[in-house]
Amino acid sequence: MQRFRRLVAAIALAATATTTVAACGGGDNGDSSDAKVLKLWHYESENSAMGVGWNRAIELFKSEHPGVEVRFERKAFEQIQQNAGMIINSSEGPDIMEYNKGNATAGLLSSQGLLADLSSEADKRGWAGKLSPSLQTTARYSDKGVMGSGKWFGVPNYGEYVTVYYNKDLFQSNGVKVPTTMAEMTAAMDTFVGKGITPLGMAGAEYPAGQLFYQLALSKGDRQFVDNYQLYKNPVDFKADPLKYGADTFAQWVQKGYVAKNSASLKAEDMGTAFIGGKVPMIVSGSWWYGRFKTEMKANWDTFLFPGNTLQAGSSGNLWVVPENSKAKSLAYDFIDITLRPEIQDLIGNNGGVPVAADASKISDPKDRKLIEDFNTVSKSDGLAFYPDWPVPGYYDVLVSGFQGLINGSKSPDQVLDTIAKPYADGVKEITGK
Known part of the structure; x- marks a missing residue:
């Protein structure tokens, strides 16, 4: 973002x-x-x-x-x-x-x-x-x-694009297979939670939380949604899918223990070093981490595209x-x-x-x-959906604040959607006059 x-x-x-x-x-x-x-x-x-x-x-x-x-x-x-x-x-x-x-x-x-x-x-x-x-x-x-x-x-x-990094050693030692669908993704995370392992590293104080929200929303979105949200082709309803699905599912993942509540205060660097240190099996983040993981990570690791999505956060x-x-x-x-x-x-x-x-x-x-x-693969299929904070100036901070509240439990999904809807609408109006 x-x-x-x-x-x-x-x-x-x-x-x-x-x-x-x-x-x-x-x-x-x-x-x-x-x-x-x-x-x-x-x-x-x-x-x-x-x-x-x-x-x-x-x-x-x-x-x-x-x-x-x-x-x-x-x-x-x-x-x-x-x-x-x-x-x-x-x-x-x-x-x-x-x-x-x-x-x-x-x-x-x-x-x-x-x-x-x-x-x-x-x-x-x-x-x-x-x-x-x-x-x-x-x-x-x-x-x-x-x-x-x-x-x-x-x-x-x-x-660049957002993908799922995973620790192959942790997957193997816990009997978890690489998921190819959202159902398999949640089943994999349930397995880790059942063994006392938080499956998904997160950083609520910076961009990773917004990326996860957007990936979840994109799982229910299409190119028209992206054009509406990013390019203002039509009005966007924040209380309807796919944005509602993204916020609701994010909250469910926190409640199920897929995402740690104390990650609300963590920064991207904290998330990255936790993955490097083998403390979390997965993170959802960008290809910009790849070179660093290749240099610094001792465990066996790899990546897979966010399961089931035809659209992925990413761009030039x-x-x-x-x-x-x-x-x-x-x-x-x-x-x-x-x-x-x-x-x-x-x-x-x-x-x-x-x-x-x-x-x-x-x-x-x-x-x-x-x-x-x-x-x-993503680029050739017109699957690059840009990033959630792009539409209007100052939106990065809006999204960070909103999803910190969702992680630490101080805000409900509806409250977060209200929090991020008004600055978006105000920003679009300022840019387009509509």
Whole structure:
């Protein structure tokens, strides 16, 4: 969410870290033809697939642009999420930045005139040819900040989706089979509960709770629901299915012990480290964790798509955006271009990421190939349903607060739906005037 991601493996661990490397020449698209500094911010951990790929991209950028200094800063996810508008509107902001895609984030900043229009660069550099139409949805925004049409304001170079991570050792030792239907999923969780094991790791203080709610709702939803909820095609009734089903089922899962009530105060990092440590058999979260689990997890593990769903939370990955105030736009465009090269795409894929333009035959690890194949399965069937916090600005915090209350028992499903319905309606009205 705002990537409810986001999302976001290892980000909570990463205190702001700054490194400087020598890099590159080139002009600045008229803003400053003698630009000698490129300020680059992102929030991926160093050992994540994107972190590995982008470190290599910086090296290539350095070799191809002698004479320019690259000032890279790793920022915390929440730091950028909460202060992006203020940051990029100041002289201290970056020239290029990783930012969350969606109406409430990149869309909002584009509608405020804070992001550079990348449309001419997308055409000139062939970015559109490297991204499928579904992946371009999050790159383009209308003048009102609604994704899916209009000008290019960001460029993704990886994809992402929500899946189920499971500990194969815990499944085997407890006689649990990988579920392929929702009925089998609940039966598996009943087995774990019967043995005193909480089956599903959770984090109520950040995006994971919203992701689970949305996955449950999507199990009863269709593309029309997604278009209504995300793109405002028709009004959304929060007291009817599929949203009602999502909230009611989430509450039932808490009551049955599938989700621990004390997880209401936990953050995504807590959930991830619990899974790494073998304390929970499953988590429902994004592909951005994959590289970290591959590096840090000792137990045998794998993934499966949320059972029975044809729709999955997911989209392109986060975007490279260029602030309108950037003094080094041309350099920023050069860096984006490098991240879409086959070398970087293959590197992302071989480190547990989901590249948008990799050669699958170059992906050596079977798990990595499966990750990409599952994403392709979802993407090709028009199954990417974006994220629950995307529709309106500020909705991430609304959803976090609402589902914390559902986990700790302070709110009923109907109360949560009331809590999240009004900010949604108000936000849609502010954007569309309806």
